[in-house]
Amino acid sequence: MSIFEYNGSALIAMVGKNCFAIASDRRLGVQLQTIATDFQRIYKIHDKVFLGLSGLATDAQTLYQRLMFRHKLYQLREERDMKPETFASLVSAILYEKRFGPYFCQPVIAGLGDEDKPFICTMDSIGAKELAKDFVVAGTASESLYGACEAMFKPDMEPEELFEIVSQALLSSVDRDCLSGWGGHIYVVTPTEVRERILKGRMD
Amino acid sequence: MECVFGLVGNGFAIVVADTSAVHSILVHKSNEDKIMVLDSHKLIAASGEPGDRVHFTEYIQKNVALYQFRNGIPLTTAAAANFTRGELATALRKNPYSVNILMAGYDKEIGPSLYYIDYIATLHKVDKGAFGYGSYFSLSMMDRHFHSGMSLEEAIDLVDKCIIEIRSRLVVAPPNFVIKIVDKDGAREYAWRESIKDASVVSA
Numbered sequence: 001m002s003i004f005e006y007n008g009s010a011l012i013a014m015v016g017k018n019c020f021a022i023a024s025d026r027r028l029g030v031q032l033q034t035i036a037t038d039f040q041r042i043y044k045i046h047d048k049v050f051l052g053l054s055g056l057a058t059d060a061q062t063l064y065q066r067l068m069f070r071h072k073l074y075q076l077r078e079e080r081d082m083k084p085e086t087f088a089s090l091v092s093a094i095l096y097e098k099r100f101g102p103y104f105c106q107p108v109i110a111g112l113g114d115e116d117k118p119f120i121c122t123m124d125s126i127g128a129k130e131l132a133k134d135f136v137v138a139g140t141a142s143e144s145l146y147g148a149c150e151a152m153f154k155p156d157m158e159p160e161e162l163f164e165i166v167s168q169a170l171l172s173s174v175d176r177d178c179l180s181g182w183g184g185h186i187y188v189v190t191p192t193e194v195r196e197r198i199l200k201g202r203m204d
Numbered sequence: 205m206e207c208v209f210g211l212v213g214n215g216f217a218i219v220v221a222d223t224s225a226v227h228s229i230l231v232h233k234s235n236e237d238k239i240m241v242l243d244s245h246k247l248i249a250a251s252g253e254p255g256d257r258v259h260f261t262e263y264i265q266k267n268v269a270l271y272q273f274r275n276g277i278p279l280t281t282a283a284a285a286n287f288t289r290g291e292l293a294t295a296l297r298k299n300p301y302s303v304n305i306l307m308a309g310y311d312k313e314i315g316p317s318l319y320y321i322d323y324i325a326t327l328h329k330v331d332k333g334a335f336g337y338g339s340y341f342s343l344s345m346m347d348r349h350f351h352s353g354m355s356l357e358e359a360i361d362l363v364d365k366c367i368i369e370i371r372s373r374l375v376v377a378p379p380n381f382v383i384k385i386v387d388k389d390g391a392r393e394y395a396w397r398e399s400i401k402d403a404s405v406v407s408a
Contacts, residue, residue: 007326028326028328030322033339033340033343035320035328035330035333036320036328036330039328056324057322057326057328058293058296058322058324058325058326058327061289061293061325061326061327062293062325101297
C-alpha cells in the first residue's frame with residue numbers, strides 16, 4: 001500500500017459565484033482499521049483562506065503547523081492577511097524544500113482574493129501547482145471525485161446550490177472508496193460569512 | 205503482541221496495558237508496567253520497541269517535569285500531547301521512535317481527555333483508543349458498549365469485557381493486564397488483572 005493511502009482522505013474545493021466551497025471526509029484510519037470519525041482535514045488560515053491537506057496525517061499536521069507559523073509571521077511583518085495566491089506559492093515553496101525527502105501530502109488551497117474573487121488550487125507532494133477555474137480534488141478518492149465533480153459542476157452557482165453540489169459529489173465519491181468517508185465536513189465561504197456544516201453519509 | 209487500550213468516562217480516563225515483556229518466543233517477565241505516570245494528573249500508556257518505549261516515555265516525563273520547574277505550573281494534557289507529537293515528528297525522518305502512545309490526563313477546567321499518538325506522530329483526541337493486535341477486539345468491544353459519560357463501574361466492566369475478549373480470541377494473548385486511572389484526585393494504579401502469577405523466587 002502506498003504511503004499516501006496509509007490514512008485515507010478525500011478533499012474537494014469548488015468555485016461558485018463570488019464564493020467557494022471546500023469539503024473533506026472525516027475518517028482517520030491506519031490502513032484497514034478506522035481510528036476516528038471526526039478527524040479535521042481543513043484548516044482556516046485566515047477568514048478568507050482555507051487549506052485542506054490530504055495524504056499522510058502526521059505530515060498534514062506538521063505542514064499545517066509550519067504554514068500557520070509562517071502566516072502568523074507574515075501577519076506581524078506585513079500587518080495584513082496573505083492573499084490566497086501568495087499562500088499557494090508559500091505552500092509550493094515549502095513542499096519543494098523537501099524535494100528529496102518530501103511531505104506525503106497533497107494540499108488543496110481555497111480562498112477569496114482581490115475583490116473577493118474566488119481562488120482554488122491544488123498541488124502534488126513536491127509543490128507542482130495546479131490552478132483551476134472550476135474545481136480541484138485530492139485524496140484516495142480523487143478519481144471518483146473528478147468524475148462526480150465534472151458531472152455535477154455548473155459555473156456561477158450561488159452558495160446554497162454550491163453546497164448541495166459539493167456535498168453530493170463528496171458523499172457519492174467516498175462511498176466508492178473504502179479508505180475515506182464516515183461523513184463530511186464542508187465550509188461554504190462568501191465575502192460576508194463562513195458556513196461550516198457536518199454531513200452525515202454512509203457510516204462505513 | 206502488546207495490547208494497549210483506553211477510554212474516557214465521567215470525570216475520569218482509564219488506560220489498560222498488558223504486562224508481558226517478550227523477546228521473540230521468550231517471555232522475559234509478565235509484570236512489566238507499561239503505563240508511566242507522567243505527572244500528578246497524566247498517564248502515558250506506551251507500546252512498541254521496549255528500548256524506545258522506556259527511553260522515549262522517560263524523556264517526555266523529564267521534560268514535562270522541567271516545564272513545571274521552570275514555569276511553576278504544570279502542562280495541560282493537550283500541551284503535553286502536542287509536545288510528545290512534536291518530539292516524535294522531529295525524530296521521524298532522522299532517528300524514528302517505534303512507540304505508540306495513549307496519553308490520558310485530567311485538567312481542572314477541561315476534565316478528562318485521551319490522546320492517540322501513533323509512532324509516526326499522528327495526533328488525535330479520542331474518547332476511546334487502542335493499539336496492537338488486541339485493538340481489533342478491544343475497539344470493537346468498545347464500539348458496542350461505550351457511551352459518553354460512563355460511570356467507573358460501567359467503564360471497568362467494559363475494560364474487563366475487552367480483556368476477556370483479547371484473552372479468548374488472540375492467539376498469543378498476554379496473560380496479565382494493568383489498569384490505571386486518572387481523575388480529579390490524580391493518576392494512580394487501579395487494579396491488575398492477572399491470570400498467571402510470576403513464580404516467586406525460591407529462597408536459598
